[in-house]
Amino acid sequence: MVFYFKARPEVGDYTIFMGLDKHENEELIKYGFPEDIWFHVDKMSSAHVYVRLQKGQTIDDISEGLLEDCAQLVKANSIQGNKVNNIDVVYTPWSNLKKTASMDVGQVGFHNSKMVRTVRVEKRINEIVNRLNRTKVERKPDLKAEREAVNAAERAERKQHLRDKKRREEMERLEKERQAEMRSYKGLMVSENMTSNKQIASANKSLQELEEDFM
Incomplete structure (x- = not known):
């Protein structure tokens, strides 16, 4: 009692x-x-x-x-x-x-x-x-049953916290990958633009040379 x-x-x-x-x-x-x-x-x-x-x-x-x-x-x-x-x-x-x-x-x-x-x-x-x-x-x-029920609830809570932590870590990982892809894409665009500008400059130079030869 x-x-x-x-x-x-x-x-x-x-x-x-x-x-x-x-x-x-x-x-x-x-x-x-x-x-x-x-x-x-x-x-x-x-x-x-x-x-x-x-x-x-x-x-x-x-x-x-x-x-x-x-x-x-x-x-x-x-x-x-x-x-x-x-x-x-x-x-x-x-x-x-x-x-x-x-x-x-x-x-x-x-x-x-x-x-x-x-x-x-x-x-x-x-x-x-x-x-x-x-x-x-x-x-x-039933003190034993009460204690076991609390233990079970605490275990379930710890498992849920672990699942939440893993979910957050996975979301952070995916976000980092997305940011890395965006930086890579921007770098590629800059590189392509530089290449295009060089090609235009080269084409203009060739045209000028042709005109001079013609003259």
Whole structure:
């Protein structure tokens, strides 16, 4: 089971989600999207909360309001973290999550610790948590199928880009050939004109010589 929440409307159309337990967390780790940003209470047990950014966005595009929604939700879903103030929430892109065979179910590390950011949460804000919970929807998605569908769409998009690129290159090649033919034709015309002028001049000279001989 995965729980889905809607972020505050003023920050844009963003979905925040988390797994029911460590087994769902494992699936979310495995079949995440490049646009997913992962949140967790630092040094405490908590839910794995994600926000899915818009395509092309990065962690730098997370607004303060969206960050606060995610941080409040992950704090509220930490047994220990929900009871204390001034906790740290860490967050990083899904692509930075590291999973090895020796790790327990739901456990993760990081490929690059420099890509992990921290936000301090002073206290729980019930107004935010309650607003998020009112948007809560439970689903049992086929995460693998969703990820494969995205992969297929991305492959199709890459193929289309490649076809478009080849088409542009072919059109550019044909245009270069056309321009080269035009330059060659113009050069030929100039050469023919020069030849004709020489022939006329030669003919005039011959005529003049004949006239002089006649005289």
